[in-house]
Amino acid sequence: MSKVFDAYQHVGDLAKFYDEMMTNSGVLGSLALKFFWGLNSSAYEKFLTQAFAGLPKNFSGRLLEVPVGTGVLSLPIYRELDGAEIFCVDLSDKMLDAAKLRAAQLNLRGVTFIQGDVTNLPFANETFDLVLSVNGFHVFPDKISAHNEVRRVLKRGGTFCGSVYVAGQNRRTDLFVKKFCERHGFFSPPYETLASLKKFLRERYGRVEVTNVESFAGFVCVK
Numbered sequence: 001m002s003k004v005f006d007a008y009q010h011v012g013d014l015a016k017f018y019d020e021m022m023t024n025s026g027v028l029g030s031l032a033l034k035f036f037w038g039l040n041s042s043a044y045e046k047f048l049t050q051a052f053a054g055l056p057k058n059f060s061g062r063l064l065e066v067p068v069g070t071g072v073l074s075l076p077i078y079r080e081l082d083g084a085e086i087f088c089v090d091l092s093d094k095m096l097d098a099a100k101l102r103a104a105q106l107n108l109r110g111v112t113f114i115q116g117d118v119t120n121l122p123f124a125n126e127t128f129d130l131v132l133s134v135n136g137f138h139v140f141p142d143k144i145s146a147h148n149e150v151r152r153v154l155k156r157g158g159t160f161c162g163s164v165y166v167a168g169q170n171r172r173t174d175l176f177v178k179k180f181c182e183r184h185g186f187f188s189p190p191y192e193t194l195a196s197l198k199k200f201l202r203e204r205y206g207r208v209e210v211t212n213v214e215s216f217a218g219f220v221c222v223k
């Protein structure tokens with residue numbers, strides 16, 4: 001856990017490069033996405049669409065995002081969700097600082113930022129209508145506790161959605177994950193494959209849809 005914490009404290013300091021990679025902007029960010037993740041511009045757009053496929057455009061209700069990171073992908077979307085009460089959780093205060101700055105620049109209201117651990121969420125059972133997790137589960141060392149907590153705070157009939165890295169789709173990506181992301185604490189094994197992710201989610205949720213673009217799976221699950 002502290003290896004992951006330290007890794008993302010540094011990313012928080014280098015939020016500009018991180019944001020460029022996450023938004024497919026800037027030369028280095030786009031090159032990294034294409035070379036290591038196999039995502040050209042059109043595949044990147046599909047990745048984005050699948051990551052947010054479970055979040056209705058007119059969503060109102062209580063939403064938890066964990067982990068929010070710098071909020072580079074999600075916070076612009078929250079500007080459109082006037083009727084939503086939104087809580088954003090992340091372990092790293094540096095990542096949260098970048099997210100809070102972005103929220104202020106976007107003049108976002110109705111969003112609460114909390115430094116916290118996905119395996120010990122500070123919310124009562126069945127608090128949320130929707131839990132969004134974009135690129136978080138391949139980072140969390142204790143994935144089962146994270147899944148248990150997400151399910152615990154989700155209302156019956158609520159939606160768990162987002163995206164996650166899955167192994168076995170692209171050999172170059174898998175090598176990059178093992179030799180770089182894992183070694184530096186950005187990712188934590190074990191990872192799901194597309195098939196094992198489907199099976200795992202279907203055992204826990206009533207309705208499950210899983211898609212993929214290269215090594216990213218998108219999921220929409222109803223409790």
Ligand SMILES: C[S@@+](CC[C@H](N)C(=O)[O-])C[C@H]1O[C@@H](n2cnc3c(N)ncnc32)[C@H](O)[C@@H]1O
Binds near residue numbers: 008066090116134139
């Ligand atoms: C790859 S980033 C993804 C962030 C964001 N969803 C995005 O798409 O940019 C992973 C984030 O997980 C956070 N994180 C790692 N372990 C965590 C934990 N146990 N609980 C909450 N957040 C955690 C890190 O601090 C980091 O900001």
